[in-house]
Amino acid sequence: MAKVLMKGCEAIAEAAVRAGCRFFAGYPITPQNEIPEYFSKRMPEVGGAFVQGESEVASVNMVYGAAAGGTRAMTSSSSPGISLKSEGISYAAAARIPMVYVNVCRGGPGVGVIQPAQTDYLQATKASGNGGFRMRVFAPATVQEAVNMTYKAFDYADMDRNPVLILSDGVVGTMMEPVELPPMKSDDEIERIKESKKKISCIGHPLGERVWIKPGVWDTIMWENINKDAEKLYESWADQAEWESFMTDDAEVIVTGYGIAGRIARSAVEIARGQGLKVGLIRPKTVYPFPYKAYEMIDYSKVKAILDVEMSIPALFLEDVKAAVKERCPISTYLRSGGNLVSREEMVSRIKKLASR
Amino acid sequence: MELVYTRTKTLQEDKVSGFCPGCMHSTIIKLIGEVLEELDIVEKTTLITGIGCCGLHMDYVDYDEITAPHGRATAVATGLKRTNPDRIYYTIQGDGDFAAIGLGESISAANRGENITVIFVNNAIYGMTGGQMAPTTLLGMKATTAQNGRNAKEHGYPIHMCEVLNQLTAPVFLARCSCNNPQNLRKTKDAIKKAFINQIEGRGFSMVEIVTSCLTGWGLSPLEGLDYLEEKMFPEYPLGIVRDI
Numbered sequence: 136m137a138k139v140l141m142k143g144c145e146a147i148a149e150a151a152v153r154a155g156c157r158f159f160a161g162y163p164i165t166p167q168n169e170i171p172e173y174f175s176k177r178m179p180e181v182g183g184a185f186v187q188g189e190s191e192v193a194s195v196n197m198v199y200g201a202a203a204g205g206t207r208a209m210t211s212s213s214s215p216g217i218s219l220k221s222e223g224i225s226y227a228a229a230a231r232i233p234m235v236y237v238n239v240c241r242g243g244p245g246v247g248v249i250q251p252a253q254t255d256y257l258q259a260t261k262a263s264g265n266g267g268f269r270m271r272v273f274a275p276a277t278v279q280e281a282v283n284m285t286y287k288a289f290d291y292a293d294m295d296r297n298p299v300l301i302l303s304d305g306v307v308g309t310m311m312e313p314v315e316l317p318p319m320k321s322d323d324e325i326e327r328i329k330e331s332k333k334k335i336s337c338i339g340h341p342l343g344e345r346v347w348i349k350p351g352v353w354d355t356i357m358w359e360n361i362n363k364d365a366e367k368l369y370e371s372w373a374d375q376a377e378w379e380s381f382m383t384d385d386a387e388v389i390v391t392g393y394g395i396a397g398r399i400a401r402s403a404v405e406i407a408r409g410q411g412l413k414v415g416l417i418r419p420k421t422v423y424p425f426p427y428k429a430y431e432m433i434d435y436s437k438v439k440a441i442l443d444v445e446m447s448i449p450a451l452f453l454e455d456v457k458a459a460v461k462e463r464c465p466i467s468t469y470l471r472s473g474g475n476l477v478s479r480e481e482m483v484s485r486i487k488k489l490a491s492r
Numbered sequence: 493m494e495l496v497y498t499r500t501k502t503l504q505e506d507k508v509s510g511f512c513p514g515c516m517h518s519t520i521i522k523l524i525g526e527v528l529e530e531l532d533i534v535e536k537t538t539l540i541t542g543i544g545c546c547g548l549h550m551d552y553v554d555y556d557e558i559t560a561p562h563g564r565a566t567a568v569a570t571g572l573k574r575t576n577p578d579r580i581y582y583t584i585q586g587d588g589d590f591a592a593i594g595l596g597e598s599i600s601a602a603n604r605g606e607n608i609t610v611i612f613v614n615n616a617i618y619g620m621t622g623g624q625m626a627p628t629t630l631l632g633m634k635a636t637t638a639q640n641g642r643n644a645k646e647h648g649y650p651i652h653m654c655e656v657l658n659q660l661t662a663p664v665f666l667a668r669c670s671c672n673n674p675q676n677l678r679k680t681k682d683a684i685k686k687a688f689i690n691q692i693e694g695r696g697f698s699m700v701e702i703v704t705s706c707l708t709g710w711g712l713s714p715l716e717g718l719d720y721l722e723e724k725m726f727p728e729y730p731l732g733i734v735r736d737i
């Protein structure tokens with residue numbers, strides 16, 4: 136199919152529409168305004184509904200409702216707005232309601248800066264709300280990846296009956312790139328998906344066949360069992376982590392980063408290779424489940440150091456890298472934050488230093 | 493013998509009420525059930541419960557239910573109704589839920605004119621959590637977080653949700669009712685029915701405020717509670733249809 140030039144946020148929205156998303160609610164916040172704006176225009180064209188919520192809290196709860204009614208539904212925001220959404224996300228995880236949401240991350244904490252950052256890593260991967268639930272979290276590095284991940288996210292959400300997060304950032308969200316869009320699901324197909332959820336959707340049922348959505352119960356044993364079922368689901372993802380490994384076989388230095396930092400890192404690795412340096416890259420595409428296996432496949436007898444690159448100070452992604460590397464080699468960091476990008480040149484010079492150890 | 497009265501089929505069988513003695517919630521559940529049966533919409537209806545004693549409705553009714561986060565019932569109903577416009581959605585919310593933590597969601601859903609039905613149970617106190625002050629608590633009324641009684645200087649004044657929403661253009665029906673005697677019960681049922689008919693006819697946002705007692709929270713006996721309603725609550729919250737267009 137022909138490629139089209141699209142902005143990250145708009146491409147994410149179009150991918151969602153093509154995946155059958157027919158409800159979107161959101162609240163304006165930079166740098167993701169193009170997502171609600173795009174949906175507001177697109178939803179009426181495809182018979183879907185768009186609501187500009189009065190807040191992120193309201194928006195996420197609208198999506199919780201729409202998804203509980205059987206419709207593929209999505210919301211999006213950026214960092215401070217995502218914190219407000221944590222209520223609805225936790226409820227969706229508790230009641231096992233499928234929904235997709237996007238964080239176009241900006242620099243935090245607080246209202247922070249509107250420029251790109253990766254400062255929400257721990258929130259995204261460890262605790263996106265109260266109660267100790269887990270979600271699949273995808274971290275795109277290109278607009279194309281953002282499109283593919285968003286498209287797939289709706290299938291995962293339905294399959295797991297669980298929220299799915301696209302953890303993007305202000306670079307991927309606002310840059311324009313050529314993308315190949317996935318096929319548009321037909322109205323029939325979308326109706327079939329909704330129909331398949333009829334027995335578990337809040338649409339009214341004959342007495343005795345009631346749907347009862349429970350984000351909480353009175354019975355402690357019942358709730359423990361619900362926790363155990365959820366745990367089984369989370370554990371089933373362990374071998375479904377996705378990542379990119381690049382030139383790691385003979386590498387003496389391995390750069391690791393996710394999202395836009397990982398993409399810049401790949402470019403640095405290519406330059407350093409051109410200069411004869413033995414360097415490779417590991418870029419997680421899913422940050423939950425975390426691709427521990429990628430770091431197991433490293434030949435630690437050859438590796439002098441791992442260079443963690445991220446747009447967060449203090450380093451957050453580092454915690455997962457440490458857990459994966461298990462002290463088998465030193466880990467060094469190259470960090471920027473406050474909306475400042477990591478630089479390819481700086482990475483190359485750090486790679487050189489590490490390689491000459 | 494001729495059967496002249498029975499429980500509605502909308503109730504779970506063999507369920508015994510767990511509400512406090514004298515609580516009016518069981519009556520409200522019954523009235524809603526009768527309306528749903530009379531309009532023949534039970535099998536199309538989903539209840540969205542707020543958090544609080546209203547949340548307990550889910551344990552008694554036998555039709556679809558989803559629990560919303562505290563205060564967010566009208567937002568959850570918005571998402572449901574927008575995606576299933578031919579289905580019936582109503583919320584049941586207490587005063588803390590509807591008029592404090594959910595005030596933004598409540599006003600905004602009403603202002604958008606969402607085609608939903610809201611049953612707002614105003615007992616002037618936080619029942620479920622043990623009697624804390626609500627935005628509807630009367631001046632001078634004691635609460636566990638206003639132990640000398642609510643005073644205007646520190647706590648402001650009771651909020652009148654019918655009148656607040658009556659400032660908006662979109663809502664089609666706003667009524668304040670009670671369940672303290674058979675006559676008011678009748679009026680409450682009529683108002684609930686009207687609020688559902690509006691939704692069936694796609695007319696927009698309807699809200700029925702039901703002024704009730706919370707005997708446990710108020711620390712009163714059932715009869716004292718009825719007197720308190722008449723003497724204190726109704727003067728502050730006058731019963732009647734506030735808007736019907």
Ligand SMILES: Cc1ncc(C[n+]2csc(CCOP(=O)(O)OP(=O)(O)O)c2C)c(N)n1
Pocket residue numbers: 543544545546562585586587588589590613615617618619620621626706
């Ligand atoms: C986010 C959140 N905050 C607080 C609570 C605790 N809580 C449960 S019920 C309730 C008060 C409910 O009062 P009201 O809405 O007046 O209903 P009532 O119990 O009186 O019917 C509160 C504060 C909660 N469940 N969730």
